[in-house]
Amino acid sequence: MSRAESKARTRAALLAAAERIVARNGYAGAGVDEIAAEAGYSVGALYSNFRNKEELLLALVSDRANAHVADAAKLLAGGPDADPMAALSRQLVRVADADDLTLLQSELWAYAVRNPRARERLSAGMRGPHDALSTLVGEQRARDDETWAARDDEIATVVLAMFQGLVRQRRLDPASVPDDLYGRALTWLFDGLSVPEETS
Template identity: 35%
Template sequence: MPRLTRAESQARTRDLLIATARTLFLRDGYHGTSLEKVADAAGFSKGAVYSNFRNKDELCLAVLDAIHADELNAALAEVSRARTFDEGVAGFQRWAERMIGDEGWTTLEVEFAIQARRDPDLREELAARDQIIRGTIASVLATKLDANAAMDAEDMATALLSLGIGLGMQRVIDPSIPVNVLIKTLRALTK
């Protein structure tokens, strides 16, 4: 087997650190996960973590980027397989049932947002990522909305994302709360 190049080895180390941190952040939360724990669990020194990430915030951003990419792609895949608007909504509902209120993901997002309130640069990083998510949702909605929709795609994306975040927090506390309220809101706004 050919030996890895330095760049390949560094990329592999970075990917392993992100995957390990993802597991720990989702299980133990932001504050319950230290860089030392990530390094130990991944089988590296703390120096390996610092050679890839400036600090825990940067590592957590990389983890959230990976989660968002995975979950946004999963939600878009559910919707994109649809031939009709109703099939798209049904696909989105399947994704929402699995993910909205996922305890690890939801609490990590909330805990990290609270962490960001003390750091304007970190807050800006999170805001930029949220804008990308809203933009993606808006672009999907724009292809499905008719001229008589209650609001434009950008506003609707903001409303649905905000409702989804709040619903996720409520479902962490009480998992019996159905995601159907989000689906009903989507249907009401698109009429």
């Protein structure tokens, strides 16, 4: 294994451990010693990859958000017989019912809005996933040969907010977010964005 591969493996293990620890103990209760031990590494290994706990958790949120956008891209490219809205609904259900990212995002949001430096870093870390989603929206628009009444980046912002909001609502009150609601909500959104072709 190369040095770069070893570093990437260590980083991935630390991120996964941090996700579990924060889900269990919250942001304030997640110590670097515990995160390193959970990952099977020394605290020194943690600090060789991340400057501090804040940087580690900000990287975790960005990393997981990028993974969700990549998953969504695969679902949208599923083929002519695929039902992308149903697949995206299933993705939301998986995240809401089993993924600890929601808890971490909530913790970091509360921390960041009280800490201007962390807020700037969290915003910067989320630009990558947002831009990737904006690109995905543009590709879907081109495939559908649609004209929409908003920019791709604006649509990406709303889609992200819908996803995060519905995930949190389902964690709080599962019955209020049926399994297919996200796909239906996306359909409502995109139907409303379509600009009718002019008739002569």
